[in-house]
Amino acid sequence: MITRETSVVIIGGGPGGYEAALVGAQLGAHVTIIERQGVGGAAVLTDCVPSKALIATADYMSDFEVASGLGVHLTDHEGDVVEDVVAQPQLVNERILSLAAAQSEDVHGSLQEVGVRIIRGAGRVAARDLVIAQTDADSGGPTEELAADVILVATGATPRVLPTAVPDGERILTWQQIYSLTELPERLVVIGSGVTGAELAQAFLGLGSNVVLVSSRDHVLPGEDADAATVIEDVFRKRGMEVLSRSRAAGVERTEDGIVVRLEDGRTVEGSHALLAVGAIPATSGLGLEEVGVDLADSGHITVDRVSRTSVPGIYAAGDCTGVLPLASVAAMQGRIAMWHALGDAVAPLNVRGVAATIFTEPEIATVGIGQVAADEAPDIESVMLPLARNPRAKMQGITDGFVKLFCRKGYGTILGGVIVAPKASELIHPVALAVQNRLNVDQVASTITVYPSLSGSIAEAARQLHQSE
Structure with a gap:
């Protein structure tokens, strides 16, 4: 039975760390997070949240170009058409950093509300049941020994640099x-x-x-x-x-x-x-992992199983430092699974089959399940690809680039994967992910009525074209 005397120490406060902390606190453990940058980690402060905010700003500017093709133009006070929309980088970046800081504060508040202790500093695993925390690690601040029944390492990754291209932060x-x-x-x-x-x-x-x-x-x-x-x-x-x-x-x-x-x-x-x-390299150096027997891959990633266990009992790992999938959503799930397993709650092993991923270009690329390479190698898999330009809603919105692609198993019609290239494909991929996760077949998807007109209508149309006749 979990009590407040059950101690969980988490090194790293990114999605893998803070989601694990919330679960640990919910299950009644005493949870401590050690985070060097700030709660939310690199994902919130320097990577995922800021980059997607920057991309959203650029996407907004491209909307003006699309609008001109739809017959809509900006005019100045004299009625002349404004040809160029200009970004102000300093204001853009100030907003982005403010947004990231606000998100970090929100996560910090959520952790404090459930009683999680937060240490600003660096952590090192000294034994399978002991973590050394150091505040102000860069300047050699004081250290504290933290006894731990469960240790979770969620330190993420850092940008890979070239020895012949050393970043200077300016050019x-x-x-x-x-x-x-x-x-x-x-x-x-x-x-x-x-x-x-x-x-x-x-x-x-x-x-x-x-x-x-x-x-x-x-x-x-x-x-x-x-x-x-x-x-x-x-x-x-x-x-x-x-x-x-x-x-x-x-x-x-x-x-x-x-x-x-x-x-x-x-x-x-x-x-x-x-x-x-x-690319990126896992932030696993100097954590004391090898000294306590935690297995690392040649790349430096921590080896874990599907419930986030390392090779040392009681020590778990989650997120980019494991090399499973470099996605914040996967890191968060790995962290939750680690706590559910470590603290004796019901848990299902990580299933990456139904994990959707998005590349936030314009248009976006969203994928789930198997891809074209796997389909080409399997004779029992068939696919269909529909250009979005044929979709009526796409025509209305001035969308000319993109497609919907579905993969299914011949004879059964089970949907095995999909690719969507479209504006906001990250929002459109969810019904395909549901189909893959729950092993729905193409007829079940095709028979679900979609809104007309809608981009999601192309998903149902692709499923109809994959209908398995008897």
Whole structure:
């Protein structure tokens, strides 16, 4: 039976940490969180929340372009049409940082309301039942020993940097440093065309920067659905972005008034600023994990099972430091599962089959379940793809790019996955995720009446086209 004497110590206050803390407190444990930056962690303060707020600002500006195609124009006080909408970077960033701080405060308040103790500092695992907390860790503040029945490590990840491209916070930037800019980069060179690189490249393009995207692969978003990546790259180029495919960066150097990016083939790309988006590394160094026997992968990620257990009894891990899926939603679920399991509550192991993910480009890419690669390798899977341009609601809203794709099992019609490329695809993917999670078949989805006209109508239409005749 859990009592207030059951002690839980959580290292890291991001989604994996604070969601676990809320569950632990709800189940009656005494919970302590140790967080270096502030409650919410990097996800709230420097990564997910700020980046999506920046993207939302750029999306709002692109709405003006769509409006002009629908016959709507801004005019000045003299009645002349306003051609350009201008972003004010300092005001944009001030709002974003204020929003992130407010979100952090909200989470902080929620934790305090349920009695969670919060220590601002760094934590280190000294034994399977002992954590050392140090306040003001950067300046060598005092330490405190915390006895723990359960330890959860949820320290996240940090931006990967290149030894030949050292960020200076002024011209050479990681994605965590862009919110200190007071002026819009005149010519931004984004290195890396994965999720973060693609999202931020388009955000700055939308805000008015001249953007060059350096991609080491054949196309942007190499790990995503190829049809979706093709749509996004076409949109990038159509809107004026320069995409350098099969171009690997060798280094970045400061110049008198900007930067120069050296490519491995000898070419150079000049710009005013460089943004490094070459992946992330797990924040597991210096935590004492290996010393107490916690298994780490060669990449530094903590090895966990589906209930977030590490190789050491009583020590759990959640979030990006585990390398399961780098999503805040998954981190939060891993943290909850860890507490439910550790404190003896009913729990189901993590099921990533029904996890929906979104890339917040414009249009967005939302996915769930299996993808095209898996479908191509399995003869018993079939798919259908419907262009959104045929959808009546899309026509009304001026949407020309995007599609809905569904995968199902032949003979049974069980929906196994889906891809949606559309504005606000993150909102549209949920019915597909429900179908995948609950093993619904295409006829069940097709027979559910959708609003007319609606973008979700294309989901039902795709399901109808996959009807399994007897």
